[in-house]
Amino acid sequence: MNGHKIENIAAVILYIEEHLNEKLDLDTVAKAVGYSKYHLHRMFTDTVGLTLHDYIQRRKLTEAAKLLVFSEKPIIEIALTAGYESQQAFASVFKAMYKQTPLEYRQNKFFYPLQLEFTLNKNLSVSDTVIQEISYAAPADIPDWMNFITLVIDGFPCLDEAAHLEQVKQYIQRRQALVMRDGPVMTGAAAFSHQTGSIDFMAVHPQYRRYGAAKALLDFIMRNLLVGREVSITTFRTGDKADTGQREEYQRLGFAEAELLTEFGYPTQRLILPPKQEKGDNG
Secondary structure (H helix, E strand, O other): OOHHHHHHHHHHHHHHHHOOOOOOOHHHHHHHHOOOHHHHHHHHHHHHOOOHHHHHHHHHHHHHHHHHHHOOOOHHHHHHHOOOOOHHHHHHHHHHHHOOOHHHHHHHOOOOOOOOOOOOOOOOOOOHHHHOOEEEOOHHHHHHHHHHHHHHHHHOOOOOHHHHHHHHHHHHHOOOEEEEEEOOEEEEEEEEEOOOOEEEEEEEOHHHHHHOHHHHHHHHHHHHOOOOOOEEEEEEOOOOOOOOOHHHHHHHOOOEEEEEEEEOOEEEEEEEEOOOOOOOOOO
């Protein structure tokens, strides 16, 4: 992925941020940055891992959710600011993504983002050796870890950053947290429990998802840390519109469906991966 292309997409993201309260679609953005719609769509999706439409929608809904919790603005006004022509149209999309109506979300007074502004790594240097560079997380990694969270927030509905920070410190202390890097940039992270055999957090920088980074993290855990164990992870349920591909990725890695759960009021599903059979193992 060339640096020029990444610079171009960074400019597109900046344009979106500066015009979030205006009408934004592929036509508008393509015209503003001087690309054909087709070229922009392909380039944006390749780089960010989301279509431009989905990214804009998720950013606008995140800002709308913020206004619901932190302002007194009427819901209809928030709906119009987010680009919806009626409160009903806004409520329908909002509920599909947040699992609550805008009014319920406002009453719950707990803001969490669907999508934060995307910061690109402009010095991407993907190679097999980079992807395999996995180590135990140390306290010095915490600031990078928390910055990394903003890039992978799409995979973690209801994430409470303050609570997550406390958990990360404990995982690091117990040597149950891993980081993957491309030079100074954190490209992947995972936290797991020896006790339950669960992966409690696993995420890959969107720019690195296509390069097998999730598989490398999982293989490291299965080979070194949860050897011979059934491993579980929770993710979105089938058909959840808020899922940007996490469920499909886990299933591609071999996870199978287990029970349906509700975590922090959000519908999820546990997936399980059977123990890895070693070569020559007759079991």
